[in-house]
Amino acid sequence: MSGTVRSASAVTLSVWKALFLREAVSRISSGRAAWAWLLFEPVVHVAFILVLFTLVRMRVVPGAEAAVWLLVGLSSFFTARNIYSRGMEAINANEALFAYRQVIPVDAVLVRAALEAFLGVIVAMLLLVGAGLFGFQVVPHDPLGALAGFAGLCLCGLGLGLILSVASELVPELGKVARLLFTPLYFLSGVMFPVSLVPPQYREILFYNPFAHGLELARGAFFPLYHAAPEASFGYLYGFALTTIFLGLSLQVRYAVRLRAQ
């Protein structure tokens, strides 16, 4: 008996759902208390940097509460970082599942990005609510602006993830180089210092980095009195995101056969 043949979109949707659940299970339950680390990492970073701030006697960020300012920056940056770094490994990690012709490599990257964004939102919410309970002012001054900054960061992460996943599968050395660049990116995005303190001539260079844009925009939307660097623009952030996503998807289509055959 021949049943109905499912449409392509129905197949894709069911694959995304199945992959999402599979990724969520291994992300949250693999290793000892993996879920706790999700919360622990940003909290430890905030605490560590607050200690550093105290040591260098920069107790406050102009126009913002330092702890919340850090929390917003760190959780947004970590979400974007998780999207591109884990997205990069998505194809490799799901290789065994390409035995089913319904699953194609790009599915793995897209689903992983969606999962990381989802987890990032939950973690950020939990941390902000937690900070709120300690008496910090955690309600953003411009919620939509903050969300737009956060979403832009996630999309940039997705674009990079799509590109890097192809690159690191076809040329593994590129993956290693990319991983080397991840740490400098943390410092160059202004996660732990206000970029507006950087002299303008260097700031110009710093703002080639889309993550610097996204973080400044999200923070600027959070605190009404915070002086975000004037270079930060949604145009650059979303332009970068669209360009990299387009390039990444093109690469995924171009090398679909080779990615699956690896």
Added chain:
Amino acid sequence: MILVEDVHKRYQTDHGPGKWVLQGVSFTIPPKVNVGLVGRNGAGKSTLLRLIGGVDTPTRGRIERNCRVSWPMGYGGGTHGTLTGRQNAKFVCRIHGHEDDLADRIAYVQDFAQLGDAFDEPVRTYSSGMKSRLQFALSLAFDFDVYISDEVTAAGDAAFKKKAADAFKKLTDRAGLIMVSHGESTLRQFCSAGIWLHEGRAYWFDDIGDALKNYKESISA
């Protein structure tokens, strides 16, 4: 019906394109016909199964599947090591669009595979026999028109082999089967027609016995 038309396949190696594995393979498999694939090691049997299963694409030529074809059962992949047997089964159910009757299918897989408590342990802890039990049970849980089997019946202990053979026999009554096996008796038991792969080409025989005869002559020569 499965249509294979002038299919060429070669793999990319570290030193550029490899040698042709398949060179101009063409045949048509009518519905509900059980076909055995024979040929020397490296003749391209598994490659052809992967192409028919849609896991890989031919370098040249085309393959048409006008029916529901299973994934190539039995070869290494298909289960994820860090997931448990149950989670793997759920995944496979979901991608095949069986969200509604998920519980029934899982129950079937669990019952057939007889893995006991190991069903809830990660697949990477399984022995190869346990793994192929799971894979075999998974493939039986869905109604395909054509099943692709790469030496799956070879797995498991005597009791399971018997059970698997019975299930296989029952399945071949209602669906088609394309199988690779080095066991002559297995092929004769399940298949009526045969394809002999030799030097990149495929030869179709309506009787599996003829395919086996040609194959044996080619290796003794």
